[in-house]
Amino acid sequence: MGAAKGFRALDDLQRIRVPGIGTVQLTKTGTYSVNYEYTDASHRPPPTTTVLITGPDGVNVSLTPYGGRAFTYATDRRQGRTQFTFQVAHPGAYRVTTEGSPEVTVAIGPGGGLDFVPWLIGGLCVGIGGLLVGVVVLIVVTVGRAGSKRRMMR
Incomplete structure (x- = not known):
């Protein structure tokens, strides 16, 4: 049951294709993670990708590089690597702008990468x-x- 909940949490991440612009609904305050999903994420660094997140107030969100050892995940459908974390003080619609390799999908969700x-x-x-x-x-x-x-x- 525990592992299944963790994998469901990965499925629930909100995703934006690279390059692209999208909106994610962040419903709670706290720490969120920005993950890059791409083939072989646990064995190689991510392709060059840029992410800019703008809060509901129109101010850019400060992204903190994910510290320590890289947190990676792999399921039968997804492979990813946590790249950044950020704080949400006000729930709402956050605009996400991505640039870079179309091989990458940006996945955003609650937690600092190790939530599950x-x-x-x-x-x-x-x-x-x-x-x-x-x-x-x-x-x-x-x-x-x-x-x-x-x-x-x-």
């Missing part, structure tokens, strides 16, 4: 926990049966 990771980790923990419980039950049953057979043979 807790759900993914939670799903993995549940799965691994279930596996460990199954192994413990198997050991207990096996040891119990072996002891039972020894008592019957006496």
